[in-house]
Amino acid sequence: MASTNTVPEVTAEDLRRSLSRVDPARKRTDVIMRVVVYIAFALAMAPLISLVWSVLVRGVGRLDTYFLLNSMRNVFGGMDAGGAYHAIVGTLVITGWAALISVPIGLMVAIYLVEYGTGRLAKAVTFLVDVMTGIPSIVAGLFAFALFYLLIGPQKAGIIGSVALALLMTPVVIRSSEEMLRLVPNELREASYALGVPKWLTTIKVVLRTAVAGLTTGVMLAIARVIGETAPLIITVGMTNSINNDVFRENMMTLPVYVWQQFGLGLVPCREGATDCIATINFDRAWAAALTLILIVMLLNLVARGVSRWFAPKVRG
Amino acid sequence: MTTSVSAPAALASAKRRTGRGLDRGFRYLAVGSGVLIVAVLASVAVFLLIRAWPALRAGESISSEVGWIPAGSSVLSVIGPLVFGTVLAAIVALVIAVPVAVGIALFISHYAPRRIANALGYMVDLLAAIPSVVYGLWGVMVLAPMLHPIFQWMVKWLGWIPLFAGDSAGNASNPPRVLMTAALVLAVMILPIITAVCREVFLTTPPLHEEAALALGATRWEMIRMAVLPYGRSGIISAAMLGLGRALGETMAVLMVLSPGLAYSFKLLVASQQQTIAANIAAKFNDATEMGVSALIATGLALFVITMAVNMVARGIVARRKDFSGAN
Amino acid sequence: MSQRIETKDLNIYYGSFRAVADVTMSIEPRSVTALIGPSGCGKSTFLRTLNRMHEVIPGGRVEGTVAIDGVDLYGPDVDPVAVRRQVGMVFQRPNPFPTMSIAENVLAGVRLNNRRISKSDAADLVERSLRGANLWKEVKDRLDRPGSGLSGGQQQRLCIARAIAVEPQVLLMDEPCSALDPISTLAIEDLIADLKSRYTIIIVTHNMQQAARVSDRTGFFNLEEAGEPGRLVEIDDTSTIFSAPREQATEDYISGRFG
Numbered sequence: 073m074a075s076t077n078t079v080p081e082v083t084a085e086d087l088r089r090s091l092s093r094v095d096p097a098r099k100r101t102d103v104i105m106r107v108v109v110y111i112a113f114a115l116a117m118a119p120l121i122s123l124v125w126s127v128l129v130r131g132v133g134r135l136d137t138y139f140l141l142n143s144m145r146n147v148f149g150g151m152d153a154g155g156a157y158h159a160i161v162g163t164l165v166i167t168g169w170a171a172l173i174s175v176p177i178g179l180m181v182a183i184y185l186v187e188y189g190t191g192r193l194a195k196a197v198t199f200l201v202d203v204m205t206g207i208p209s210i211v212a213g214l215f216a217f218a219l220f221y222l223l224i225g226p227q228k229a230g231i232i233g234s235v236a237l238a239l240l241m242t243p244v245v246i247r248s249s250e251e252m253l254r255l256v257p258n259e260l261r262e263a264s265y266a267l268g269v270p271k272w273l274t275t276i277k278v279v280l281r282t283a284v285a286g287l288t289t290g291v292m293l294a295i296a297r298v299i300g301e302t303a304p305l306i307i308t309v310g311m312t313n314s315i316n317n318d319v320f321r322e323n324m325m326t327l328p329v330y331v332w333q334q335f336g337l338g339l340v341p342c343r344e345g346a347t348d349c350i351a352t353i354n355f356d357r358a359w360a361a362a363l364t365l366i367l368i369v370m371l372l373n374l375v376a377r378g379v380s381r382w383f384a385p386k387v388r389g
Numbered sequence: 390m391t392t393s394v395s396a397p398a399a400l401a402s403a404k405r406r407t408g409r410g411l412d413r414g415f416r417y418l419a420v421g422s423g424v425l426i427v428a429v430l431a432s433v434a435v436f437l438l439i440r441a442w443p444a445l446r447a448g449e450s451i452s453s454e455v456g457w458i459p460a461g462s463s464v465l466s467v468i469g470p471l472v473f474g475t476v477l478a479a480i481v482a483l484v485i486a487v488p489v490a491v492g493i494a495l496f497i498s499h500y501a502p503r504r505i506a507n508a509l510g511y512m513v514d515l516l517a518a519i520p521s522v523v524y525g526l527w528g529v530m531v532l533a534p535m536l537h538p539i540f541q542w543m544v545k546w547l548g549w550i551p552l553f554a555g556d557s558a559g560n561a562s563n564p565p566r567v568l569m570t571a572a573l574v575l576a577v578m579i580l581p582i583i584t585a586v587c588r589e590v591f592l593t594t595p596p597l598h599e600e601a602a603l604a605l606g607a608t609r610w611e612m613i614r615m616a617v618l619p620y621g622r623s624g625i626i627s628a629a630m631l632g633l634g635r636a637l638g639e640t641m642a643v644l645m646v647l648s649p650g651l652a653y654s655f656k657l658l659v660a661s662q663q664q665t666i667a668a669n670i671a672a673k674f675n676d677a678t679e680m681g682v683s684a685l686i687a688t689g690l691a692l693f694v695i696t697m698a699v700n701m702v703a704r705g706i707v708a709r710r711k712d713f714s715g716a717n
Numbered sequence: 718m719s720q721r722i723e724t725k726d727l728n729i730y731y732g733s734f735r736a737v738a739d740v741t742m743s744i745e746p747r748s749v750t751a752l753i754g755p756s757g758c759g760k761s762t763f764l765r766t767l768n769r770m771h772e773v774i775p776g777g778r779v780e781g782t783v784a785i786d787g788v789d790l791y792g793p794d795v796d797p798v799a800v801r802r803q804v805g806m807v808f809q810r811p812n813p814f815p816t817m818s819i820a821e822n823v824l825a826g827v828r829l830n831n832r833r834i835s836k837s838d839a840a841d842l843v844e845r846s847l848r849g850a851n852l853w854k855e856v857k858d859r860l861d862r863p864g865s866g867l868s869g870g871q872q873q874r875l876c877i878a879r880a881i882a883v884e885p886q887v888l889l890m891d892e893p894c895s896a897l898d899p900i901s902t903l904a905i906e907d908l909i910a911d912l913k914s915r916y917t918i919i920i921v922t923h924n925m926q927q928a929a930r931v932s933d934r935t936g937f938f939n940l941e942e943a944g945e946p947g948r949l950v951e952i953d954d955t956s957t958i959f960s961a962p963r964e965q966a967t968e969d970y971i972s973g974r975f976g
Contacts, residue, residue: 087788088788090799090803091785091788091796091799091803092792092794092799095830098608098611099608101608102608102610105610105613106500106609108492109500110500111492112488112489112491112493112495113492113493115492116489116493116577116580116584119532120516120580122531123519123523123524123577127527177425177426180418180421181419181422181423181425181426183422184419184422184423188416188419193424197426197427199704200430201426202704203697203700204426205700206634206638206696206699206700206703207696208637208638208640208667208692208693208696209638210667210670210671211689211693214437214670214686214689215432215433215436215437218436218437218686219436222439226679239429242426242429246426270409270411271412271415272411272415272416273411296518297518300518300519300520300522301520301521302520302640302641303521303640303641303667303671306671306674307671307674310675328641329522331522331523331526332525332641332644332645335525335526335529335530355530358526359526362520362522362523362526366519366523369519369520370518595812597808597810600770600773600806600808600812601808601813601814601879602814604770604801604805604808604880605801605802605805605825605826605829605880606802606829606830607798607801611829615825616814619814620815620816
């Protein structure tokens with residue numbers, strides 16, 4: 073083989089020099105890009121820290137048991153009163169119903185995709201679940217409205233909001249459940265079949281039970297995801313100042329909508345020297361409710377991750 | 390199959406028969422749920438179309454019935470500026486968010502020490518969970534007041550760029566309830582999701598390729614450019630599309646921040662120029678007449694179609710990426 | 718000419734774990750040195766310290782000196798990036814950049830230092846490097862196709878072409894044939910024999926026949942037991958190692974009594 077490669081003669085001095093220095097332009101680019109990446113990080117963290125900090129500082133003043141346990145009934149003007157109890161109840165009830173609708177459906181669809189699904193239908197379902205993930209929340213609200221318009225006419229009720237939230241929640245439940253079910257090793261299923269256990273029982277007693285921690289985590293994260301939804305609830309559930317536990321009748325208040333409503337009320341025009349009037353009361357309530365909402369979401373997230381960490385079955389060994 | 394009919398065998402076969410019935414029932418339930426998903430999505434489109442139909446058919450006469458539609462306009466002619474505003478806000482948000490998100494993702498995957506990186510990744514995930522109404526509240530009450538001097542400066546020095554032009558008096562609007570503020574809040578909102586996807590992709594860069602670059606004498610940045618970014622390019626694109634889908638459909642941030650208008654205007658720093666579909670629906674829905682609701686649903690249908698298209702493109706890219714990495 | 722490599726009291730760590738202890742060896746220029754030994758004995762780890770790739774792994778650090786012609790690679794004013802230009806490396810699994818064409822892969826390292834290489838120079842260099850790696854005839858008609866479309870053996874030779882394109886002094890090979898079929902292995906071994914007239918080559922291998930076939934000198938690494946650091950047992954002319962090693966452990970390993 074002819075030596076076409078020419079390796080230049082190198083003295084020790086050359087070598088020393090070449091080892092100690094990279095092209096300064098390259099070095100500079102490397103340093104500049106490092107700084108840029110660090111700045112990007114700082115740039116992104118600044119608003120996020122500012123957000124968490126403002127909610128904390130501005131919300132914590134009004135967040136007390138009174139705020140959590142009283143509604144806005146008969147509260148007006150700049151009164152130093154009123155709370156978010158009705159909104160918290162509404163959020164929990166509506167989200168609860170949404171979970172009640174979407175978890176069984178989502179779980180069954182996931183079971184279908186993992187245990188039964190083959191062919192065109194499974195492909196179509198997978199694709200449509202992806203599409204559903206991208207439905208804007210306001211469109212989900214419009215859909216629920218349009219659906220119930222057909223059934224009961226133009227009315228507002230908690231359950232309509234629940235259906236809207238369920239539409240947003242279902243694809244999330246399907247995705248996470250599917251992932252969890254696929255983690256269950258096939259050997260477990262085969263072991264169960266070998267014992268003569270029918271497929272449906274195997275699915276329930278072996279597959280679901282093995283994956284239960286992951287499924288719980290997925291469901292809780294899905295709930296955390298929709299519990300802060302505002303837009304669909306504005307158009308389907310509306311708002312009220314009183315407590316309403318009945319999802320099938322009348323407007324309900326929810327925590328996110330409460331934040332928006334209180335913000336929208338704006339500054340209160342107080343008489344000069346009035347001691348029973350707080351000009352910023354509506355904003356204060358909005359921040360306190362925002363803090364409450366964030367705390368609920370964070371709690372759900374932490375518990376969800378805790379569940380998956382502590383109760384995860386040791387099957388992957 | 391045994392044909393002997395001893396008592397235990399009969400019992401077993403009877404049991405098996407009921408078992409088989411349950412088995413079939415369970416299968417139907419599972420398949421039925423799959424079909425339900427298909428039906429639900431179809432019905433979303435159908436129901437929206439049914440309710441939008443009166444407004445679509447009404448033509449220009451609708452402007453006398455629905456207050457926010459300018460005189461002499463039909464629903465279709467107001468969908469135009471609404472789509473314009475929606476897309477403009479989302480794209481500005483995306484232009485701001487994507488480079489920053491790629492930067493954060495690189496920081497987490499390739500610059501920060503590993504222990505810190507895990508904590509940061511977890512934090513970014515948590516930030517994705519903050520409700521949009523909280524972002525809106527923060528945007529209008531904390532961020533906007535800080536932005537006005539900056540916007541004023543931009544109008545003064547960059548006003549020759551149409552995007553940053555001032556109002557007739559040559560000023561940025563104050564309070565800055567303008568599209569730029571809304572887009573900034575949107576950018577902050579979609580940062581976590583874009584970052585999360587990019588980070589996942591960057592972390593799965595095969596170490597083999599990273600080492601190949603380093604062994605050729607690449608600096609860290611050159612290694613990223615040679616191995617990490619090319620490998621993650623389609624991942625970045627699909628993350629951006631995902632973020633775009635979010636930004637297009639986001640309601641609260643825009644509703645709370647933006648002072649609306651219905652113009653085809655590129656002025657990002659002037660109030661009352663543009664409005665997005667989602668915010669318009671939330672703002673107008675509760676006071677709307679029956680025809681008004683119909684008109685709003687028609688705009689919602691347009692939003693549905695746009696976000697579906699964006700998401701499908703994103704999924705397509707992800708799917709292509711799978712083929713691509715499978716070949717390797 | 719290529720340079721002599723000398724290591725002195727080299728200790729290699731992963732975090733607080735000492736993986737390789739007290740390696741002192743001298744490697745002749747323009748020769749092939751094979752490193753053999755059982756799995757986990759630290760021969761690959763040692764190899765990666767010769768171009769400062771070891772420190773890429775989080776927690777990886779090195780004590781002692783590695784000198785090329787008297788210049789300590791771990792000296793205070795030495796830049797690891799520059800070291801890796803002088804000491805090229807070929808990995809166990811072929812790793813051409815999947816998003817680059819064959820030609821771009823060959824030029825990848827060169828482009829780092831010389832952004833504005835002219836088209837004809839680039840074409841020359843691609844041809845020269847691919848010829849040097851015995852790959853030119855097979856790929857000359859598809860230089861703009863992705864490198865990942867080649868067979869495993871071709872990919873590995875592409876990686877060798879990429880490594881020699883930057884004209885290093887030393888070429889490190891970390892089990893370059895372990896992922897390849899016998900025919901591709903033979904092609905690589907022939908290539909190594911060609912390359913040693915111009916480069917100092919150090920090759921880690923699990924395959925003792927391969928070590929015997931391609932190398933001039935062979936070093937044997939061993940570890941006394943799991944958890945203990947690996948050590949260089951002995952290094953000598955390949956013929957000596959395989960016929961009359963000084964150490965019992967070497968003889969045991971070579972005759973297949975363990976490992």
